[in-house]
Amino acid sequence: MTIKSVQVLQSAAFARAYKKLHKNQKVDVDDAVEVIIKTPDIGEPKRGDLVGVYVHKFKSNSQLLLLAYEYDPETRMLLLLGSHENFYRDLKR
Helix, strand or coil, X not given: CCCCCCEEEECHHHHHHHHCCCHHHHHHHHHHHHHHHHCHHHCEECCHHHCCCXXXXXXXXXXXXXXXXXXXXXXXEEEXXXXXXXXXXXXXX
């Protein structure tokens, strides 16, 4: 069995949100990204304006975080990370 390498890209909005996290939260986000790399269809597919975007929900320090991403077989594009408050409004920008 051959293992394909997957390129993980991040948007500026994701990078800004990731930079503001504490170390223990970054570990949880890294774990969520690993899950997305292995099983990209784990997130909920969005409809309407956000067609093609998937949102994976996970907990970090008992707080629900949402991670928006797009994927194709070779890449995973991390779009946005944050709590539910204003998440979808910011994602549409």
